[in-house]
Amino acid sequence: MKMKLVFLYLISSLIWLYVSNYILVHFIPSSLEHYVERGKEIFYILVTGGIFYFFILKKEELDTTKEEEKRLSTLINSMVDFVNFKDGDGRWIQSNNFGLKLFQLEDVDYRGKKDSELAQYSEFYAEALNYCEISDQETWEKGTFTRFEEVVPLPDGTSKIFDTIKVPLFHEDGSREGLVIIGRDVTTLRQTEERLNRTEKLSVVGELSASIAHEIRNPLTSLKGFVQLLQMEDNKHPDYYQIMLDELDRINHIVGELLLLAKPQHLKYTKSVIQKLLKDVISLLAAEAALYNVQIESNFPKEDIILECEPNQLKQLFINLIKNSIEASKKDSKIWISLELTEKETIILTVKDKGSGISTERLQKIGEPFYSSKEKGTGLGLTVSYKIVQSHKGNIVFDSELGIGTTVNITLPLVQDSSLVKNHLKEKA
Template sequence: MKKSKLLFLYFIGSFIWIYASNYLLTHFIPSSFDYYFERLKEIFYIIVTGGIFYFFILNKEELDTTKEEEKRLSTLINSMVDFVNFKDGDGRWIQANEFGLKLFQLEDVDYRGKKDSELAQYSKFYSKELIFCETSDEETWLSGTVTRCEEILPLPDGTFKTFDTVKVPLFHKDGSREGLVIIGRDVTEAREMEERLRKTEKLSVVGELSASVAHEIRNPLTSLKGFVQLLQREDSKHQSYYQIMLDELNRINHIVSELLLLAKPQHIKFSKMSIQKVLNDVVSLLNVEASLYNVQIKENIPEEILFLECEPNQLKQLFINLIKNSIEATTSGGTITITVDQVENNQLSITIKDNGCGISKDRLERLGEPFYSSKEKGTGLGLTVSYKIVQSHRGTIQFDSEVDEGTTVQILFPLTQTNK
């Protein structure tokens, strides 16, 4: 009840009491009792009004205490980096922290008393996710126990966040629904770290395997290749077979070379090198292969010489691996564009873009894994080596691709290597 209404009722009640008691005193109380009745009336009025004031003061203290506790609770949940949400038994939002409101783009929305499906009207980007929350909440209610799951939430910038979501249903003594507590912890970095650890462990296994078998393979390989070349010179009748054998032996030798690169960490000697020269050497080497596929390589490289602190041979191998993949993925008459640009934070950007067959999303997620390849005779080691070269140069590599539209690879390198 509003304060003005309470004050109005107090004045009305006081006037009624004064006139009613005076009426009683005039018409029904003997004159000999007038003095006592008036004193009794005053005492009674003081007791009643005092009781009313005491009641309101007590309630105000409790209200202030409640507000203070609510303020502390609000400060606590707003300081959390997790999504915190309280709902009533009907699924209406009671309280949500600032992190959650910002996450669902509901900062300026009066969310209290609204269901997720109603809030979906205020957040077009997350409308599907909010509507799905009602389905997920219902599953928690039906289970009657705490539920926990990981939910992947898209972000407007195209990235995703992973949340470890815990939902706690609360019930009245009669079993009816009282409320729902939802806590969503952002575990994106943890999952990414686990993924990097998984890839590191896989590389470690590959390295151990490489160290133990690479040299053992190469020794008999050299002998086999020598004997095949000898037979090729002496037997002109089976030249096609000998050539196939030599090609396969060369392929095995190439795989062994890649394994040796992964066998153990190598000390890299960095030197300043013109990125234009590195790319020109690579393009000159691959132009013949591109011509065989009827693919054109275009260069969009600035005339100003850009020096990069790097290991030139490793960079050449990196660009050879990436451009060869683009050539093989591009249909006849296609184009591969290489763009070089100096960007902010003293970094150099190299982009290799083709208009080939593209890469599906499930394959994009597994790029760089050893022994994973879509090619019939591929080992997947080429991109594994490429990732390692980029990592050893403290750079980043990112693939962006659409099926039947093409692939774009962007590599960022720092111009200088610190803490070498």
Template sequence: MNSSKEQEEKLTTLINSMVDFVNFKDGEGRWIKANDFGLKLFQLENVDYHGKKDSELARYTDFYREALLHCESSDEQTWQNGKITRCEEEIPIPDGSTKYFDTIKVPLFNEDGTRKALVVIGRDITDKKIAEEQVRRSEKLSIVGELAASVGHEIRNPLTSIKGFLQLLKEQNKENNTYYDIMCKELNRIDHIVGELLLLAKPQKVFFSKNDLNIIVSDIVSLLEPQANMNNIRIRFEQKENVMIECEENLLKQLFINLIKNAIEASNEKGNVWVNINKNSNEDVFVTVEDEGLGISEEILTKLGEPFYSSKEKGTGLGLTVSSKIVEQHGGTISFYSKEGIGTKVEVHLPINSKKRR
């Protein structure tokens, strides 16, 4: 008896030392043994889980109810397969993030073929998934850069000639001014897209100097206020005390033009665009741009910043791609939060000292 208890204690010590989620279930799917990592993951630390199925444990946690019910159906699929199965599972976290697990399920059978036990081991691969996503985005950005380098200048040269001759024709023939204005507008749009492409074409040398972030943002707000007023939208920006930051002034101006302009275009008539600067410490500063527009769906939100992906009818997605690159060059991060029907918030986190760049 003592030997059996000693063996159980050794097993408990072993599985609790593992950084993976480990769970042993009987042939009916009832929990026999789970390590501390797994109990904490599903918020079951203070629950007597012994002899309970996932569906029964789901009653103890509203947040993980769906996840536990999915585990039970996934286990059944493993039993049906009759062999070791491997799958990737997503587990939501209360802070709004998601953890990804590479899960292996091993079914054990009695000699007569009846179900004996199920061993479940889940390895947290969240960091790996994030790294893979960063590599994927980097590769896409690299492809866009190569494309821009090869065709950007080739497009812009004839474009300049076309715009010149079109202006000349417009002056000579006043009857078709409406058509000329439309053509000029579309040519300027092409020119703008090419300009954004060329920004991604090759790494630019960035020269950092001390600037007042408050003045940079204030200048951009003043610049975009006429556009906002034309759409009956108010930009609400409260100037703060000096916020000195080591940065490339022109790049940050371009960043905030992109973000505030997007917020204006996304806003409903008579809406507000809120711009705030918050100094978190002597090392960090946050700039938020928030609108009261229609918001963005979760599916689109995860893809924001990718080139050629945009929620706008005529958008290219390059504006946010350029913005993300500028933030990256400054060693910061950019985050998007949105709810459909409520609005969107963009949060830019920048280190004050360039030496603190990530």
């Protein structure tokens, strides 16, 4: 563009000189020739000076615009939110680095392209980008800003939740001018809300449990004693008595879980070999696994892993998880239990089955009190499991697909005191 302007200026100057000299020689009297020649020179200076002044002003405006654009770019790139500006046709004008990185478009010349065109450069996010055009169209048709939450999957298998706002801009004649999109990452906020909600439910369950558990157990003991006495004296209906005893045991088990949730747990941590705890639980559940015709395969490190924990609670945790896998597994199937020691001084326990799996809807509610997919389940087993993991400063994650199976990953620190962990890491370094 600059070369074209220079070339145009040179051609115009040559034409001006040639034409003015021709007129000066053929049409201007010799007596006025001197004045006309000076006037021609002054006119040329004024015109060229005006042109240069015009370009100087334009350059200053351009520099100011570039400076403002640079400031705007710096501002939006410093934001931890996804910011995107589009024109009236849905073409990308400006996006911050966060948004480009999110959709894997860092090395793409995105300006002037629609979402569907950019989808060709990002295979993983092609579907999400194509959906953006549909969402944009709904915003345009609505004529006012829209706000919604959307889940964006990540390549590592996790996902982020964005609180997205889309604001349409219109010209005075009502035609589309542009679209402003801001997406705030609220993943941590939603996870915190979910934990608070679960904690609140546990608190309610605890209060309820504390008030009724002991009241239930007292008459329960009397009922069980009388049923056992009748069973000894009456040989005509042994099956009925056994059913009543089994149901009373089930009630007693439920009350025990309620008490575990109700009373404050003053844990006394001891150092235990995690492999031994797991082997004890597997041996305990071997008969039940055989009853369901399910095999349990384990893969543990040969070297003993010492874990600071409350052994009985961890056994309860392992029993709940492995028992659930056994009951969910199909006949002639396997359950895999593996243990791994990480460099971060934590262990990762994985329990995997190829059972019935859990639907996405149920997976979101898993661990909530009194929510169970089992016909006679109370939902307290996994609630207790969550509480045990939480009390050991660990993390539990369920990954399941309906009809495919379920994988449970539990992460637990080797040492409960964080300062001891840091010292231990320094000693190893």
